[in-house]
Amino acid sequence: MIEIGDFRISRVEEVVLDEPTDLLGGLDDSIIAANRDWMVPNFYSEERHVLYSMIHCWILRRGDRTIIVDTGGGDDRDRPLSPRFHMQKRHLDRGLAAAGVDFEAVDTVFLTHLHVDHVGWNTRLEGDRFVPTFPNARYLVSARELEARDPGRGAASKPPASWNTYLDAVKPVLDAGLVDVVEGTESLGDGLDMIQIPGHAPGMMGLRVRSKGQEAVFITDVMHQPLQVLYPQWNSKFCENQDMARETRAKVLKHAADEGALLLPSHYGRPFCGFARRDGSGYRFEPAPDVL
Numbered sequence: 423m424i425e426i427g428d429f430r431i432s433r434v435e436e437v438v439l440d441e442p443t444d445l446l447g448g449l450d451d452s453i454i455a456a457n458r459d460w461m462v463p464n465f466y467s468e469e470r471h472v473l474y475s476m477i478h479c480w481i482l483r484r485g486d487r488t489i490i491v492d493t494g495g496g497d498d499r500d501r502p503l504s505p506r507f508h509m510q511k512r513h514l515d516r517g518l519a520a521a522g523v524d525f526e527a528v529d530t531v532f533l534t535h536l537h538v539d540h541v542g543w544n545t546r547l548e549g550d551r552f553v554p555t556f557p558n559a560r561y562l563v564s565a566r567e568l569e570a571r572d573p574g575r576g577a578a579s580k581p582p583a584s585w586n587t588y589l590d591a592v593k594p595v596l597d598a599g600l601v602d603v604v605e606g607t608e609s610l611g612d613g614l615d616m617i618q619i620p621g622h623a624p625g626m627m628g629l630r631v632r633s634k635g636q637e638a639v640f641i642t643d644v645m646h647q648p649l650q651v652l653y654p655q656w657n658s659k660f661c662e663n664q665d666m667a668r669e670t671r672a673k674v675l676k677h678a679a680d681e682g683a684l685l686l687p688s689h690y691g692r693p694f695c696g697f698a699r700r701d702g703s704g705y706r707f708e709p710a711p712d713v714l
């Protein structure tokens with residue numbers, strides 16, 4: 423567990439995925455050789471020549487508040503376009519329960535964006551239909567993301583198979599009246615503020631946590647790999663707006679270095695989070711203490 427003033431942050435893992443190195447444009451063997459001392463073994467496998475991507479759920483607690491940040495890929499999903507998330511049985515729900523999360527008591531589910539690996543456990547299969555996993559929570563969803571994924575609006579021209587994530591993980595919580603549509607500029611109360619970090623996804627949002635002089639920022643997919651702290655011009659192949667993704671990454675890194683803020687991304691290997699420290703004209707990655 424990490425403490426940021428009065429807040430406690432923990433994580434529950436769904437799966438570790440092998441990520442081919444073509445995830446990052448620009449990554450080649452010389453870069454890996456130059457960085458192997460800190461990339462191996464937590465971020466890169468030399469044996470198999472792959473990067474590691476965690477899929478996990480962050481849990482943020484203070485007092486009696488429980489906030490879940492993103493909900494993984496989900497089980498039992500029909501994902502013909504995303505084989506890594508197709509019809510899986512990874513049981514993230516059991517992991518959350520084992521971590522002491524009372525599903526009825528979760529008050530907020532903060533969805534950074536609506537990609538397949540961030541919204542799965544919004545819902546769970548009950549009989550033949552998907553129902554909200556956290557029945558008393560407010561699910562916070564970006565207006566821009568909702569517009570982009572809705573088959574009746576921004577996703578109308580996309581193939582129907584790409585609508586599945588929306589239909590089984592987003593629509594059921596909308597239909598249940600559990601969604602608050604937000605802009606990404608709102609406050610969630612004392613010390614908790616949404617930030618707009620568009621690019622990887624059009625309406626992507628982060629969450630800034632401040633308490634007692636400390637700061638952490640849930641930055642989700644602003645960077646998929648810690649190498650991007652050193653090479654911030656590199657996007658992942660999944661970034662939807664490449665120029666905007668670079669612009670957002672530059673802003674986030676500058677802020678993190680200026681403020682000494684802990685960066686909490688969605689897919690980094692152990693210790694899953696860390697700091698951007700200034701290094702010459704750029705930055706280096708400093709892993710956080712291994713406490714999660």
Ligand SMILES: [Zn+2]
Pocket residue numbers: 537539540643688689
């Ligand atoms: Zn992601």
